[in-house]
Amino acid sequence: MGMAKSSGRPANDRFLRACVGLPVDRPPVWIMRQAGRYLPEYQAVRSRRSFWEMCTIPEVTTEVTLQPVRRLGVDAAILFSDILVPLVAMGMEVRFHPAPEITAPLRNAADVARLHVADPGGVYASVAEAVRLIRRALDGEVPLIGFAGAPFTVATYAVCGGGSRNQAEIRALLFSDPATAHRLLHAVADAVIASLEIQCESGAQAVQLFDSWAGILSREEYIEFARPYAIQVLERIERAGLPRIYFAPGAMTHLEAIAGSIPAEALGIDWRMPLREAAKIVDGRAALQGNLDPAVLLGTSATIRAKTRGVIDEGRSGRGHIMNLGHGILPETPVENAQIFVDAAKGEALAGGED
Amino acid sequence: MGMAKSSGRPANDRFLRACVGLPVDRPPVWIMRQAGRYLPEYQAVRSRRSFWEMCTIPEVTTEVTLQPVRRLGVDAAILFSDILVPLVAMGMEVRFHPAPEITAPLRNAADVARLHVADPGGVYASVAEAVRLIRRALDGEVPLIGFAGAPFTVATYAVCGGGSRNQAEIRALLFSDPATAHRLLHAVADAVIASLEIQCESGAQAVQLFDSWAGILSREEYIEFARPYAIQVLERIERAGLPRIYFAPGAMTHLEAIAGSIPAEALGIDWRMPLREAAKIVDGRAALQGNLDPAVLLGTSATIRAKTRGVIDEGRSGRGHIMNLGHGILPETPVENAQIFVDAAKGEALAGGED
Numbered sequence: 001m002g003m004a005k006s007s008g009r010p011a012n013d014r015f016l017r018a019c020v021g022l023p024v025d026r027p028p029v030w031i032m033r034q035a036g037r038y039l040p041e042y043q044a045v046r047s048r049r050s051f052w053e054m055c056t057i058p059e060v061t062t063e064v065t066l067q068p069v070r071r072l073g074v075d076a077a078i079l080f081s082d083i084l085v086p087l088v089a090m091g092m093e094v095r096f097h098p099a100p101e102i103t104a105p106l107r108n109a110a111d112v113a114r115l116h117v118a119d120p121g122g123v124y125a126s127v128a129e130a131v132r133l134i135r136r137a138l139d140g141e142v143p144l145i146g147f148a149g150a151p152f153t154v155a156t157y158a159v160c161g162g163g164s165r166n167q168a169e170i171r172a173l174l175f176s177d178p179a180t181a182h183r184l185l186h187a188v189a190d191a192v193i194a195s196l197e198i199q200c201e202s203g204a205q206a207v208q209l210f211d212s213w214a215g216i217l218s219r220e221e222y223i224e225f226a227r228p229y230a231i232q233v234l235e236r237i238e239r240a241g242l243p244r245i246y247f248a249p250g251a252m253t254h255l256e257a258i259a260g261s262i263p264a265e266a267l268g269i270d271w272r273m274p275l276r277e278a279a280k281i282v283d284g285r286a287a288l289q290g291n292l293d294p295a296v297l298l299g300t301s302a303t304i305r306a307k308t309r310g311v312i313d314e315g316r317s318g319r320g321h322i323m324n325l326g327h328g329i330l331p332e333t334p335v336e337n338a339q340i341f342v343d344a345a346k347g348e349a350l351a352g353g354e355d
Numbered sequence: 356m357g358m359a360k361s362s363g364r365p366a367n368d369r370f371l372r373a374c375v376g377l378p379v380d381r382p383p384v385w386i387m388r389q390a391g392r393y394l395p396e397y398q399a400v401r402s403r404r405s406f407w408e409m410c411t412i413p414e415v416t417t418e419v420t421l422q423p424v425r426r427l428g429v430d431a432a433i434l435f436s437d438i439l440v441p442l443v444a445m446g447m448e449v450r451f452h453p454a455p456e457i458t459a460p461l462r463n464a465a466d467v468a469r470l471h472v473a474d475p476g477g478v479y480a481s482v483a484e485a486v487r488l489i490r491r492a493l494d495g496e497v498p499l500i501g502f503a504g505a506p507f508t509v510a511t512y513a514v515c516g517g518g519s520r521n522q523a524e525i526r527a528l529l530f531s532d533p534a535t536a537h538r539l540l541h542a543v544a545d546a547v548i549a550s551l552e553i554q555c556e557s558g559a560q561a562v563q564l565f566d567s568w569a570g571i572l573s574r575e576e577y578i579e580f581a582r583p584y585a586i587q588v589l590e591r592i593e594r595a596g597l598p599r600i601y602f603a604p605g606a607m608t609h610l611e612a613i614a615g616s617i618p619a620e621a622l623g624i625d626w627r628m629p630l631r632e633a634a635k636i637v638d639g640r641a642a643l644q645g646n647l648d649p650a651v652l653l654g655t656s657a658t659i660r661a662k663t664r665g666v667i668d669e670g671r672s673g674r675g676h677i678m679n680l681g682h683g684i685l686p687e688t689p690v691e692n693a694q695i696f697v698d699a700a701k702g703e704a705l706a707g708g709e710d
Binding site: 271 | 521523526527529530531570572573574575576605606607608609626627628629632648650651653654655658659662665681685687
């Protein structure tokens with residue numbers, strides 16, 4: 001891949017240690033969607049660049065990926081990217097206005113048959129270059145998390161296009177033509193695997209798989225259509241030896257089905273389920289990541305500090321805790337409140353000590 | 356209220372019996388949003404009338420309420436209405452395009468102070484008249500379910516307006532100005548109580564309280580901002596002596612917190628949680644209503660029948676089961692598939708017998 005993978009652990013390895021349940025002086029903290037619209041410096045880049053350019057011009061991707069690390073002092077960087085990158089690599093046309101719109105959503109077996117195997121050049125090559133540039137810019141300070149959508153979630157976009165109400169199109173496909181749904185999920189899984197493999201080879205030090213639409217499925221369908229493909233992806237990248245985080249927001253009623261089968265070192269927990277309850281269900285099978293309600297960051301500083309302390313406390317009940325929000329940071333968040341959250345997470349954690 | 360309340364139980368009282376856990380020959384079946392866009396006869400009315408006219412002209416409300424009873428042979432009618440009716444009764448301006456839009460959403464203490472006590476005339480009088488007309492038209496055949504949104508859910512619309520992304524506005528209010536949020540919730544609870552009391556006095560034979568936005572809240576906020584107001588409403592209408600159903604779709608991770616405190620004879624279960632698991636958590640404290648994935652009705656007839664059978668089987672594990680979907684019927688549903696569902700629910704239930 002041109003450049004040798006940077007070797008060695010980052011100076012700040014709290015995140016990597018917490019992922020695998022090793023002791024840390026305090027839980028690491030980062031923020032889902034930390035490179036995003038709440039940051040003025042992100043808005044500044046966004047005013048000059050399209051969303052897609054931010055995902056595919058390696059220097060721009062590097063800049064926005066690093067912004068929250070510099071400003072907030074989080075314990076990990078996460079690759080700025082989009083969940084739909086694998087669909088583009090498979091030949092689909094996606095536009096961002098900035099909400100994603102898929103020009104020709106897949107609706108039947110013939111549409112699915114037209115997908116091609118993900119092109120390792122093109123957009124994947126740009127992402128690989130971005131990963132190398134980010135690692136170099138981070139200079140071993142904090143680890144870089146790679147990023148992909150889980151196959152069911154990516155397939156949901158492929159079938160529903162943008163802005164679908166109720167995701168009725170993919171749900172109809174599952175119950176009317178499950179064989180086609182499975183063919184699509186297989187193809188998408190291969191593309192997601194290729195994306196993550198390239199990220200790992202290029203220097204990602206952990207990966208997070210987002211299964212953002214898993215929560216539209218009943219247990220039976222989650223087990224048939226979402227879980228096996230998430231497992232396939234996570235098993236394939238196991239050989240890279242990096243911590244794997246799986247996060248299915250909105251699907252916490254399926255947490256036992258997740259913890260019992262998903263091969264991940266850490267599981268994201270959304271804000272609806274108290275972390276202490278999640279720890280009971282997960283029962284030491286994975287570290288936990290989360291889960292402050294992102295809306296708390298729209299509140300007063302006293303509330304942010306108190307609720308952050310609450311989550312840190314609850315996190316002690318699990319086998320390893322990565323402090324985070326319970327979903328992506330809201331675009332309306334005042335940037336100073338994001339800072340209060342990060343500082344509180346660090347301070348409260350140290351003040352509270354370890355068990 | 357002018358006309359005497361129709362007395363006596365309906366000829367088909369399966370629904371009322373199942374709500375309170377009494378034995379039935381088979382579980383009753385109805386469909387959330389059964390008066391809706393999937394019905395050609397509803398579309399025909401809708402082409403001549405605005406959505407708001409359908410909610411407020413008693414003869415039109417009666418017509419659309421009865422349509423699914425006539426066509427599908429469901430075991431209960433539910434008043435056709437909108438969750439925002441109490442806001443209109445409190446003096447807010449709401450427009451439907453057909454998605455609801457609130458002209459001036461409430462954002463602060465001054466906005467909340469301008470709300471007035473719900474006017475018992477106006478829109479509430481129309482709803483009362485519709486309930487009387489519907490009861491007369493049903494002629495004692497099947498029971499009529501009254502309908503309201505729970506205070507937190509109605510307040511969410513009042514604060515966010517229509518089409519909010521992430522309901523950030525009300526979530527911000529909870530964490531930045533909880534006192535104002537509580538004042539709003541108190542006022543809305545009073546208006547919801549008045550709405551349900553008028554429906555009960557006019558002849559509703561059961562009520563369902565929809566807490567459709569409860570699922571955006573963490574446990575702590577659910578317990579502080581949603582549950583107490585739902586309890587207040589349900590306790591106040593207890594004196595009517597009618598079965599009460601509480602449904603908080605998307606909040607099934609809070610089911611223990613719901614079952615332990617909400618005074619309702621039956622609890623709606625959304626499609627993500629298997630009914631058998633819900634029965635374990637609820638543990639005989641309420642009957643269960645639900646919970647076929649509405650998207651199953653977009654599938655093949657064989658799939659609809661098999662999955663319907665599965666839900667009926669799981670329903671035997673609870674104390675009383677009202678067969679239904681796990682959320683509102685999708686507008687895309689072919690009407691013949693709704694019929695297959697109802698027929699399968701009736702047939703499979705009888706074929707399967709009782710425990």
